[in-house]
Amino acid sequence: MGAFTMPSLGADMDRGTVVEWRVAPGDRVSRGDIIAVVDTEKSTVEVEVFESGVVEELLVPVGEEVEVGTPLATIASGEAIQPLPAPSPPAASPPAASAAPPPTPSSPPSRSPAPSPPPPSASPVPVRAHVVSPLVRHLAEELGVDAEALPASGPGGVVTRADVVAAARLGLGVPPATQPSGPGAPPPPPAAPAPPSAARPVGRPRRARVPSDGARVVASPYARRRAAEAGVELCDLAGTGPGGAVLARDVPATPSVSVTGVGAATPAAAAAPSASEPASAPLRRGPEALRASVAALMARSKREIPHYYLRTTIDLGLVRSWLDRVNVDRPPGDRVVPAAVLCWATARAAATNRGLNGHWVDDGFRPASGVQLGVAVSLRGGGLLAPVIPDADTLDADELMRRLRDLTERARHGGLKASEMADPSITVTNLGDTGVEEVYGVIYPPQVAMVGFGKVVERAWVVTDRIEVRPVVTVTLAADHRATNGHEGARLLATIDRLLQDPEEPWSATEPPTSS
Amino acid sequence: MERDRATDIIVSVLSGIAPEIDPGTVDPSGELQFEFDLDSMDFLNLVEGVGKAAGIEVPERDYAAIATLDGFAQYLVAHAG
Numbered sequence: 001m002g003a004f005t006m007p008s009l010g011a012d013m014d015r016g017t018v019v020e021w022r023v024a025p026g027d028r029v030s031r032g033d034i035i036a037v038v039d040t041e042k043s044t045v046e047v048e049v050f051e052s053g054v055v056e057e058l059l060v061p062v063g064e065e066v067e068v069g070t071p072l073a074t075i076a077s078g079e080a081i082q083p084l085p086a087p088s089p090p091a092a093s094p095p096a097a098s099a100a101p102p103p104t105p106s107s108p109p110s111r112s113p114a115p116s117p118p119p120p121s122a123s124p125v126p127v128r129a130h131v132v133s134p135l136v137r138h139l140a141e142e143l144g145v146d147a148e149a150l151p152a153s154g155p156g157g158v159v160t161r162a163d164v165v166a167a168a169r170l171g172l173g174v175p176p177a178t179q180p181s182g183p184g185a186p187p188p189p190p191a192a193p194a195p196p197s198a199a200r201p202v203g204r205p206r207r208a209r210v211p212s213d214g215a216r217v218v219a220s221p222y223a224r225r226r227a228a229e230a231g232v233e234l235c236d237l238a239g240t241g242p243g244g245a246v247l248a249r250d251v252p253a254t255p256s257v258s259v260t261g262v263g264a265a266t267p268a269a270a271a272a273p274s275a276s277e278p279a280s281a282p283l284r285r286g287p288e289a290l291r292a293s294v295a296a297l298m299a300r301s302k303r304e305i306p307h308y309y310l311r312t313t314i315d316l317g318l319v320r321s322w323l324d325r326v327n328v329d330r331p332p333g334d335r336v337v338p339a340a341v342l343c344w345a346t347a348r349a350a351a352t353n354r355g356l357n358g359h360w361v362d363d364g365f366r367p368a369s370g371v372q373l374g375v376a377v378s379l380r381g382g383g384l385l386a387p388v389i390p391d392a393d394t395l396d397a398d399e400l401m402r403r404l405r406d407l408t409e410r411a412r413h414g415g416l417k418a419s420e421m422a423d424p425s426i427t428v429t430n431l432g433d434t435g436v437e438e439v440y441g442v443i444y445p446p447q448v449a450m451v452g453f454g455k456v457v458e459r460a461w462v463v464t465d466r467i468e469v470r471p472v473v474t475v476t477l478a479a480d481h482r483a484t485n486g487h488e489g490a491r492l493l494a495t496i497d498r499l500l501q502d503p504e505e506p507w508s509a510t511e512p513p514t515s516s
Numbered sequence: 517m518e519r520d521r522a523t524d525i526i527v528s529v530l531s532g533i534a535p536e537i538d539p540g541t542v543d544p545s546g547e548l549q550f551e552f553d554l555d556s557m558d559f560l561n562l563v564e565g566v567g568k569a570a571g572i573e574v575p576e577r578d579y580a581a582i583a584t585l586d587g588f589a590q591y592l593v594a595h596a597g
Contacts, residue, residue, distance in 0.1 A: 327576045332564040335576060337556040380536055380553070408557045433555040 002051045003071040006060075009040055009421040016040050017065040018072060027055045029075065034417065036072065041289040043385060043411075047418040053077050290383040301442050305360075306481040309440050310489050314497045315463075316456055316471040338456055339430045340401035341500070342473065346451050347371045347392035347400070349495035350426045355484045356449040356477075356492050357425045365448065365483040370394070374424025374444065375404060377411040385411045386427050386444060387420040423447065432456060432473065441478040448480035449492070517570065522592035526585060529565035533558050544585040551585070570596040 020037035358367040373392035432455035441450030461470035542551040582588040
């Protein structure tokens with residue numbers, strides 16, 4: 001038996017509140033499943049379990065604030081039960097932040113008005129992993145659809161709720177609404193696997209239906225995604241936006257029985273009675289709490305960390321020509337922005353400059369395994385989060401772009417997972433979109449480096465004895481002098497530069513996907 | 517496409533991305549990225565959302581033409597059916 005404890009979601013967190021249980025006693029869970037939603041000063045975060053087994057007891061009720069490390073639930077060993085397919089391939093790296101599966105943003109909204117937005121709608125690359133969140137797996141079981149056999153439209157091969165609903169609608173054995181599998185209930189009989197070809201094609205998973213009169217429904221992109229997520233047709237909704245546009249607030253927070261046609265199959269509500277009134281949980285989070293959290297961390301940084309700073313200017317001519325080439329044939333949602341390539345280069349450079357990739361703990365430097373790339377995301381209203389892209393040094397620029405976009409969306413609209421709020425090994429901040437050319441970061445303790453990018457600008461630039469107009473960007477490094485000297489920091493920036501000048505690197509070899 | 521309809525589409529998409537900003541208070545000839553505090557991800561969402569609502573796909577090379585509310589509306593008038 002194991003205890004599922006309140007995780008530490010960053011160096012500055014010491015308490016947290018369970019605002020939702022997604023499981024009930026008796027439920028089977030697999031390593032990586034999201035089983036609870038925890039509220040911290042900074043954010044509301046979905047928390048994964050790191051052990052497979054059966055939930056025995058929930059020890060902490062919804063709404064109670066407890067210290068990090070407090071047991072929240074007991075989980076019986078998975079040996080006695082019939083194993084479920086693992087939600088993700090086993091991670092090769094140690095069970096730190098890197099052990100989590102790719103984002104599974106398909107869970108029903110945990111709390112209004114901040115539901116988990118779905119991933120970017122298009123997934124043009126061949127699916128590599130095949131990941132099914134527990135909620136989606138429950139739904140698939142109840143709809144008689146084999147989730148493992150479905151094409152996945154989510155990022156990183158995640159099978160989304162919409163994928164399951166779409167497959168069920170295609171007549172792949174939709175049974176009458178069954179009893180939710182509660183404590184002691186036998187698992188539903190296995191259903192015939194859905195042939196991959198029978199579901200909708202990957203890459204166009206969420207196109208809204210045009211109403212019968214042919215008029216297009218005007219709706220915000222977020223509303224469209226939420227509607228697709230909930231299985232609701234936009235033309236069935238009354239828009240309250242300008243010109244009758246459907247806004248996110250017009251979309252029901254959870255799929256209602258009548259529009260989804262899936263009966264009582266809303267496993268979250270069925271399986272977690274304590275989650276039925278998440279709104280009753282105390283919500284301490286707000287702009288003030290977030291500000292206080294940032295204030296404490298930044299003050300600690302400047303108190304404890306002897307920063308040194310370096311800057312250099314990088315020619316992005318090659319990157320620009322690559323972006324021009326790959327983006328020209330892509331729909332907007334698949335285009336790559338320069339920031340993604342800059343993050344790509346930073347992650348690769350951090351992997352080979354290990355003195356800057358890790359944490360300063362107990363008067364010593366501990367290099368991280370893999371690059372857990374923190375990305376500073378500004379929130380509307382003044383907040384700041386730096387969620388993590390795990391193992392970013394293993395991703396190509398296309399994949400990094402997808403992850404960046406997905407992470408930014410969820411940082412702003414809710415749905416971040418615990419592993420994404422763990423301590424990054426190095427963080428990137430990009431203020432170029434605001435128009436400034438340079439940013440000198442303040443390091444997030446216990447990290448030892450922060451890389452900053454400014455605006456990409458056109459400048460006169462000497463290229464082999466000639467002056468040309470080139471797009472350039474200023475990159476800065478703020479680094480902890482306890483962990484490294486300027487020489488090592490300089491090599492990190494030089495590595496970033498070299499990566500962005502090398503046409504043989506993977507980012508430039510990536511071919512545009514075929515447009516479907 | 518009528519100019520008013522074009523503006524409505526853009527404003528409705530923007531209201532989903534930047535709900536805290538009243539479109540009535542912004543300078544329609546000012547840069548959208550500044551007026552609505554959009555980063556490059558927001559701008560991508562804007563281009564995608566408006567494109568889908570208006571039934572067109574704005575290529576990246578035309579981004580300069582759609583940098584302002586006025587410019588974007590004019591672009592839709594010229595390019596969307």
